[in-house]
Amino acid sequence: MYLPILQIQSEDIPEYAIVCGDPRRAEVISRKLENARELAFAREYRTFVGDYQGVRLAVVSHGVGSPGAAICFEELIRAGAKTLIRVGTAGSYSAQTPAGSLIVSTAAVRADGLTRSIVPDGFPAVADSRIVEALDASARELGGVVGRGITVTVDAFFEGALDIPHKTYKKAGAIGVEMEIAALYVVASLRGARAGAILAVDGYADADLAAEYDPHTDAVAQAVEREIEAALRAVAKLAEQDAKASAE
Numbered sequence: 001m002y003l004p005i006l007q008i009q010s011e012d013i014p015e016y017a018i019v020c021g022d023p024r025r026a027e028v029i030s031r032k033l034e035n036a037r038e039l040a041f042a043r044e045y046r047t048f049v050g051d052y053q054g055v056r057l058a059v060v061s062h063g064v065g066s067p068g069a070a071i072c073f074e075e076l077i078r079a080g081a082k083t084l085i086r087v088g089t090a091g092s093y094s095a096q097t098p099a100g101s102l103i104v105s106t107a108a109v110r111a112d113g114l115t116r117s118i119v120p121d122g123f124p125a126v127a128d129s130r131i132v133e134a135l136d137a138s139a140r141e142l143g144g145v146v147g148r149g150i151t152v153t154v155d156a157f158f159e160g161a162l163d164i165p166h167k168t169y170k171k172a173g174a175i176g177v178e179m180e181i182a183a184l185y186v187v188a189s190l191r192g193a194r195a196g197a198i199l200a201v202d203g204y205a206d207a208d209l210a211a212e213y214d215p216h217t218d219a220v221a222q223a224v225e226r227e228i229e230a231a232l233r234a235v236a237k238l239a240e241q242d243a244k245a246s247a248e
């Protein structure tokens, strides 16, 4: 089956997929794979396949924002992807997770518009627990600060005339904010796939903590390197669990 937006053939897509916003990050991840091959680069969607520790996986960029990203998640799942892990960046709400930390998202606040148009209010956006455990364990193997908790998915990066209620989300216990995870968790739930996400913190979103925003520091680059490695190790762990389960 031809997937018209990603412009790939479903036969080329394996069960495991790593997704990220930035097409350049997809290329960086693909360089960690053996037998890496670029399948397509259509709009913001850049698709690679390759092997990590013997596990075939796809690496696909989904761009910025939930509507475009949801198309990518839908087509990947239609193509046969069953495990999707987002490797992204986030703003932090907590001094415990400063720039350069990693966050493993357990669930997402649906403060986006896309999921409102595909599931009712109140429907949760939740990560798969085995993916959370695999990401958390892999991130901790690599050292550095690792937070774990609820993240917020918004549509607006910059505030307009209305405030983005970061303080309210923080008071309610969320630890960071980004722009696509709720769409990933909801689309995965709708289509019978499982999903999780790991984020490199690139600054504070909380106005009380915020300094000049600079996502291009060495600390952030090192955190992105660690989250990529953590996601790849998590894929290997999950594939091993899946192989054991299907042998039983």
Ligand SMILES: O=P(O)(O)O[C@H]1O[C@H](CO)[C@@H](O)[C@H]1O
Residues within 6 Å of the ligand: 020, 021, 022, 063, 064, 065, 087, 088, 089, 090, 157, 178, 179, 180
């Ligand atoms: O680094 P990525 O994966 O793009 O994730 C975050 O960065 C972008 C905003 O700068 C949004 O896509 C947000 O979710």
Ligand SMILES: O=c1cc[nH]c(=O)[nH]1
Residues within 6 Å of the ligand: 089, 090, 091, 092, 157, 177, 178, 179, 202, 203, 204, 205
């Ligand atoms: O959406 C995002 C991504 C990174 N950093 C932020 O503050 N927001």
